[in-house]
Structures are given as C-alpha cells and as structure tokens.
Amino acid sequence: MDITLFKLINGISGKFPAVGHVMSGISNDYFLPVIVFLIFVAMWFGTRDLKRRAINQRAVLIGLIAVGLANALVAISTILYFRSRPFAVLPAEQVHLFFYHPTDSSFPSNFATLLFAAAISIFIYNRRMGTILFVIALIGAFGRVLIGVHFPLDIFGGIIYGAVATMFAYFLGRIFNPVLTFVLNLTKKLYLS
Numbered sequence: 001m002d003i004t005l006f007k008l009i010n011g012i013s014g015k016f017p018a019v020g021h022v023m024s025g026i027s028n029d030y031f032l033p034v035i036v037f038l039i040f041v042a043m044w045f046g047t048r049d050l051k052r053r054a055i056n057q058r059a060v061l062i063g064l065i066a067v068g069l070a071n072a073l074v075a076i077s078t079i080l081y082f083r084s085r086p087f088a089v090l091p092a093e094q095v096h097l098f099f100y101h102p103t104d105s106s107f108p109s110n111f112a113t114l115l116f117a118a119a120i121s122i123f124i125y126n127r128r129m130g131t132i133l134f135v136i137a138l139i140g141a142f143g144r145v146l147i148g149v150h151f152p153l154d155i156f157g158g159i160i161y162g163a164v165a166t167m168f169a170y171f172l173g174r175i176f177n178p179v180l181t182f183v184l185n186l187t188k189k190l191y192l193s
Contacts, residue, residue, distance in 0.1 A: 002153045006086055007094060009145045009152065014096040020147055024098040027143030029111070032136055036118045040064070043122070043129060044193060057184055057193055059125030062166075062173045063118050070117035070165035074110045077161070083107035087148055097148040109150045112141040112158025113165070120166040 013020030025031060040063060043056040083106045087095045104110070115137035123130025141158065144150040173180055187193040 002151050003090070005152045006090075006145060009142070010086070010096050010148050013098055013146050013148070017096075020096060020098040023143040024147045027111070027140050027147055028099070032111075032115060032140040035136060036115065036133060039122075039129065039133065040118075043126065053193070054184065055125050056129075057187075058173070058180060059122050059129075061180055061183065062124070062169050063121040065172060066117040066121040066162075066166040066169035067114050069169055070113045070162050071110070073161050073165055074108060074113050074158075077108060078105040081105065081107065083151075083154070085149055086151055095148045099147045099149050102149055106150055107154045108157030108161045109141065109144060109154040110158070111144055112137065112150075112155045113161040115140050116159045116162030117165045117169075118162075120163055121169060124166075124170060 013023065040060045044060050047053050047056065085102060085106045087097045087101065115133070119130060119133035119137045122133050141155045145152055145155060184193065
C-alpha cells in the first residue's frame with residue numbers, strides 16, 4: 001500500500017514535470033524550514049499586546065525545544081533502523097526524482113518530523129499561527145513524496161515523531177516552568193523581546 005500510494009503521488013510529477021520542479025523548490029531542505037524560523041521570529045517580536053507576546057514567546061521556546069527533541073529522536077531512530085529511499089528501492093522508471101540523492105534513512109522523514117513538531121507546538125498556544133504552520137508542514141510533506149525522496153509511511157512516521165517530541169517538550173516546559181520564565185525574563189532585560 002505504501003508503494004502504491006507513493007506511485008500515485010509521485011506519478012503527478014511524472015505527468016506534470018512543472019509541478020515536480022515547483023515542489024522541489026518548496027520542499028527542499030531549506031525553504032520551508034527558513035519560513036518556519038521566520039514565523040518563529042515574527043511570533044517572538046510581532047505583537048504589541050504584552051500578554052499575547054508572552055504566550056507567543058513561550059510557544060516559540062517550546063517549539064524550539066520540540067524541534068531539538070524531534071531531531072534527536074530522528075537521529076536515534078536512524079541508528080536503530082535504516083530504510084532505503086524510494087529511488088534506491090524501486091526501478092528508475094517508476095520514480096520521478098526531482099531532488100538530489102539523500103543517503104540517510106528515509107524513515108522517519110526528518111523534514112516532516114521537524115515541520116510537524118514546530119506546527120503542533122505552536123498550535124497548542126496559538127491556533128491561527130499553528131494552523132498556518134500545519135498547512136506549511138502538509139504542503140512540504142506531500143512535496144517530499146511528490147519529488148521522490150520519501151514514501152508516505154516515512155511522512156506519517158515523521159508526523160508521529162513530531163507529535164511525540166512536542167508532547168515531551170510541552171511536559172518539560174510544564175515541569176521546568178521556572179526555567180522558561182527565567183529565560184523569558186532574561187530576554188526582556190537584555191532587550192531581546
């Protein structure tokens with residue numbers, strides 16, 4: 001089923017190469033992560049309402065912790081389990097590759113893990129910005145399958161890893177609330193917020 005769904009999604013770029021080229025620009029390793037980082041910066045500084053700013057800044061700190069934990073989970077997972085990329089498993093004529101040949105494990109998708117960790121963590125505190133980040137994560141994750149570098153199961157695994165990392169970051173934030181409050185107060189004293 002994973003291969004069938006991959007062929008269906010990736011087949012779109014085979015029929016419409018322009019779509020593959022556009023999605024390779026959107027779903028590359030840098031474009032959407034930079035957009036997410038810019039959204040974090042906008043949330044950190046972007047409102048005059050002090051109460052909303054404090055909530056947004058806490059969300060950004062939890063988001064950064066979640067992304068860090070997600071990255072660690074992926075690193076541990078890829079040591080324990082290696083899954084080959086679609087272009088390495090399937091015959092070349094069945095994969096429409098619009099990307100370089102990554103050599104790391106396909107499962108879980110590091111790209112999807114980090115984007116969904118950011119989206120979920122922000123959604124907990126700010127529904128509007130979290131929804132925007134979810135849309136970005138979904139587009140990027142779909143694009144990774146469309147351009148031929150991940151199977152759909154890799155994306156699903158990334159979503160689960162991102163959610164687990166976010167839950168852990170959220171609970172760490174609750175346990176270490178005084179530390180987060182200290183960091184937020186320190187940034188105010190240093191004129192960084």
